Amino acid sequence: MPNITVQLLAGRDINQRRAFVKDVTDSAVLTLGARRGDVRIVFEEITPDTVANGGVLASEDDSRAEVVSRFVPQASS
Known part of the structure; x- marks a missing residue:
């Protein structure tokens, strides 16, 4: 199960986050052979x-x- 932590500046909107997690999840499935439901992405907002x-x-x-x-x-x- 890939656990992906993303640190980024606070302030990205929900649509940016949705697009990002879709693209990263697609990549993990394709590149790592992960099951889509097992890809976990956590955002850590920084200031x-x-x-x-x-x-x-x-x-x-x-x-x-x-x-x-x-x-x-x-x-x-």
Whole structure:
């Protein structure tokens, strides 16, 4: 039974998740020979202040600002 954990920025909508799990499940069935009902996918939502790339928090990395702004609502100041 494949157990697949996906870490991604919070904010993806339900339709994006549906499409993703369909595609990943189809791939697991085709590539691994898994039974469709045995493919488990778990989403772990992360926030820009809980992940860093290259020693910089995503929330403080200007090169990631566009991606972060698409999926994570900005806090009001």
